[in-house]
Amino acid sequence: MTPQDIAAKVGEQIGTSEWIEISQDRINKFADATDDHQFIHVNEEAAKMTPFGGTIAHGFLTLSMIPYLTQKSDVPRPDGIKMAVNYGGNKTRFLNPVKSGKRIRGHWKLLGMEEKRPGQWQHTVEITIEIEGEEKPALICEWMSMFYV
Template sequence: MRVFTSLDDVAAATGEELGTTEWVTIDQDRVDKFADATGDHQWIHVDVERAATGPFGGTIAHGYLTLSLVPWLGSQVFSLETPGAKLNYGVNKVRFPHPVRVGSRVRNTVSVGDVTDLPSGKQLTLRHVVEIEGEDKPACVAETVVLLLP
């Protein structure tokens, strides 16, 4: 676990790979709860019988479910214990190269991208690659942005 205690520590980590999380299984219950929370009940995600004859041989996780795991997975690799507020500023780029079949395991590798000085603090860009066990292509590649205020 990498712990950052100052804005200078964060800036010094530019370009550094912070680590990789443990594997987590994506089960149908998690997918169903995400569908309920978002109102996205497309059959490819929640209808186990129908999806069994679909293009992936079973249900798959929502892409945005995979993306929503990024902060939690990232917290297994690093912690921002810098003074001041830490604000989720957004996402610069997100891609979902491969679907996550229900029952698959995923993990996240986190790297520090740019750290930019702002009048109000620093802007931290993080690169997340969520891989699927046994697959060549990742489930999700995302560049997230955090504002770090002093």
Template sequence: MTAEMSLDAAQALIGTETGLSQWHTISQEQVNQFADTTGDHQFIHLDEERAKVETPFGGTIAHGYLTLSLLSMLGAEAGTVRLAGTKITINYGLDKVRFLNPVRIGSRIRARFIMHSITEKNPGQYLIKHQVTVEIENQEKPALIAESLSLAVTG
């Protein structure tokens, strides 16, 4: 659920968790579709038997960029801070993306969002930065960490 709040109230959340998505299973079908869309047909993503034999992963893994691309869905699901009077919020980019742990096919992931900062870029435009961790169920090490940027246009 997205909570609408004043700039002061949103800034008071800096350093705190503002959203947690549900768990989502990564399927081979998703990975195959992503491979077809991006043209990345590396065997580690598509060939289970070869990946078992030739990699340390024990089978096929999701593309790192597939996991990263799910941040939009996971963020919408987790709910985020919405500044009062926001007309539109758009993706602005990412900072410091790191892929820390491969996501095996059949694994479940979720995303945890922590408010990092809110900066006025231009009058009525606020850059909102979240520290995002994509967790893999039953694993200590996350799949990825990133700073996700969005631009809230108000007024």
């Protein structure tokens, strides 16, 4: 698909990822990597006493799953892409905690695809991370990437 073909889809839902489980082991490893060992993430006994009823994933863990979920999705990528880099986020809202053992998946809506320079495209999407079996999503964010073709 050419960048122009992708740009023609602005305003449309453009992809959904596979489901992935957010296990306690993944949460613990993220806590170790970030030194964020708050009990609601890593202490299963103490977390049972909270309104969550158990441990929950860090919001930033859920957010950090976006590159993996993108790889495991049907989101179109430009033909002949040489490189893609994260460019930043405009908005991020953590709406619902992801409990340990739950599965998440992403949904993408294309907000923009703009050629900044020849062969350099700014791709802006709204990403909703759904929690299996729950009405309210884990997060919604507006994210930008830069594609080089």
